[in-house]
Amino acid sequence: MIRLFLLLLCLAWPALAADPVPVAAAADLRLALPPLVRGHEAQTGARFSLSFGSSGQMVQQALNGAPFQLLLLADASHATRLAAAVPGVERRPYALGRLALVARPGSGVTDLASLKAAILAGRIRHLAIANPAHAPYGVAAKAVLAGLGVTDAPLVLGDNVAQALSFVSTGAAEAGLVALPLAHAARGGLIVVAVSPALHPPLVQTLVLMPGASPAARGLAAHLTGSQGRGALAAAGFGLP
Amino acid sequence: MNPADLTALQLSLALAAATVALLLPLALLLGHWLATTRWRGRALAEALLLLPLLLPPTVVGLALLIGMGPGSAIGRSWQAITGGQLVFSFAGILVASVLVNLPLMVQPAQRAFEAVGDDLRAAAASCGLSPLRAFTKVELPLAWPGLATGAVLAFAHTLGEFGVVLMVGGAIPGETATLSLAIYDRVQAFDMAGAGRLALLLLGISLIAITLLFLLGRRRG
Numbered sequence: 130m131i132r133l134f135l136l137l138l139c140l141a142w143p144a145l146a147a148d149p150v151p152v153a154a155a156a157d158l159r160l161a162l163p164p165l166v167r168g169h170e171a172q173t174g175a176r177f178s179l180s181f182g183s184s185g186q187m188v189q190q191a192l193n194g195a196p197f198q199l200l201l202l203a204d205a206s207h208a209t210r211l212a213a214a215v216p217g218v219e220r221r222p223y224a225l226g227r228l229a230l231v232a233r234p235g236s237g238v239t240d241l242a243s244l245k246a247a248i249l250a251g252r253i254r255h256l257a258i259a260n261p262a263h264a265p266y267g268v269a270a271k272a273v274l275a276g277l278g279v280t281d282a283p284l285v286l287g288d289n290v291a292q293a294l295s296f297v298s299t300g301a302a303e304a305g306l307v308a309l310p311l312a313h314a315a316r317g318g319l320i321v322v323a324v325s326p327a328l329h330p331p332l333v334q335t336l337v338l339m340p341g342a343s344p345a346a347r348g349l350a351a352h353l354t355g356s357q358g359r360g361a362l363a364a365a366g367f368g369l370p
Numbered sequence: 371m372n373p374a375d376l377t378a379l380q381l382s383l384a385l386a387a388a389t390v391a392l393l394l395p396l397a398l399l400l401g402h403w404l405a406t407t408r409w410r411g412r413a414l415a416e417a418l419l420l421l422p423l424l425l426p427p428t429v430v431g432l433a434l435l436i437g438m439g440p441g442s443a444i445g446r447s448w449q450a451i452t453g454g455q456l457v458f459s460f461a462g463i464l465v466a467s468v469l470v471n472l473p474l475m476v477q478p479a480q481r482a483f484e485a486v487g488d489d490l491r492a493a494a495a496s497c498g499l500s501p502l503r504a505f506t507k508v509e510l511p512l513a514w515p516g517l518a519t520g521a522v523l524a525f526a527h528t529l530g531e532f533g534v535v536l537m538v539g540g541a542i543p544g545e546t547a548t549l550s551l552a553i554y555d556r557v558q559a560f561d562m563a564g565a566g567r568l569a570l571l572l573l574g575i576s577l578i579a580i581t582l583l584f585l586l587g588r589r590r591g
Contacts, residue, residue: 189558210560285541288536295432296540300441301436
């Protein structure tokens with residue numbers, strides 16, 4: 130019994146002992162952020178652990194004691210909420226979120242106008258977006274649909290914008306309104322059309338440095354908002370503030 | 371409690387009830403077969419049946435999204451028969467729920483049928499009972515507590531089911547947005563009071579439902 134306990138302890142040890150700088154990031158950064166952070170790690174020797182999710186989820190976890198030193202959120206309102214609850218946080222915009230229309234090749238959807246026509250004709254059975262209750266991209270997608278005059282789209286809600294995209298890439302949903310930086314890298318021959326940022330309230334992606342953030346966390350924030358970071362984010366499909 | 375809460379609660383209870391209703395005959399047949407077969411591949415069959423418990427909901431969920439989608443054979447046949455789509459529907463999360471809960475009901479059923487013993491089955495046969503009558507008159511009453519335990523486990527597990535429904539449901543109110551999903555969405559949207567209210571509701575309803583199931587199982591036994 131004691132041996133078994135010691136064995137389990139040994140197995141669990143690496144998880145208990147590791148101490149890279151914990152960073153939380155919105156799901157739209159899932160593809161763009163890791164190479165950026167790996168490059169920064171190689172330059173500085175600092176180590177970071179990345180957690181991805183919806184912005185609401187990240188803020189909720191930070192408020193409940195998650196040890197994140199840096200949070201990269203998909204809009205400004207979640208940063209404001211965090212700032213209201215935690216005195217002494219620093220906030221900075223680092224990118225502008227862009228939406229993309231993604232569609233299955235056979236769906237006949239090539240732009241927003243044909244999306245509207247397909248929804249009205251009942252040819253789109255499921256339109257995937259992130260859950261507007263807590264994901265900024267979901268709110269933006271709803272705004273785009275409202276602008277099109279589509280009020281009763283057959284929505285299916287992903288927990289975050291990456292899951293919404295996976296609904297389309299698995300073929301379960303015919304089309305979706307998701308983050309452009311993720312859609313760029315989607316496989317399976319999906320049709321990807323960038324949506325004009327004028328069609329939704331701006332997604333001012335905001336980074337939050339928690340009080341007492343380490344120099345390494347501050348260094349990563351500076352790297353993201355510096356010329357290298359901005360260049361990489363723009364190349365991934367983000368707008369720049 | 372607002373109408374949205376009520377819809378989510380009804381959906382969760384309906385999903386749990388339908389899951390158990392579909393699994394009961396399945397667990398009866400599979401459990402009985404596994405308990406009595408001399409087939410050499412039995413251990414493999416048992417291991418396969420336990421797989422849904424081993425695999426993370428993400429794997430099961432993704433497999434179901436692809437396997438039940440409009441491009442798949444299952445998705446297409448479903449559409450041909452019902453006219454609707456299997457993914458993102460109540461039927462879709464029901465399929466997922468049945469799959470995930472299969473081991474929870476088959477395992478206790480198998481153990482219960484094993485406990486009946488070959489001697490008793492032989493005695494029933496020597497008294498002139500046909501296999502079917504021996505099953506309904508002798509084996510089923512003896513194995514009933516095991517089956518009831520499995521049913522309670524599956525019912526409770528479905529009420530609390532989260533991962534797979536999150537993966538394949540698409541959170542459509544009244545169709546796939548179950549109570550546990552509604553609680554999660556409230557928490558993410560910083561509505562802690564609403565989440566707490568729903569959690570208490572789920573706790574209360576589950577406790578009552580499961581107590582009733584236990585009572586039902588005992589009386590029948």
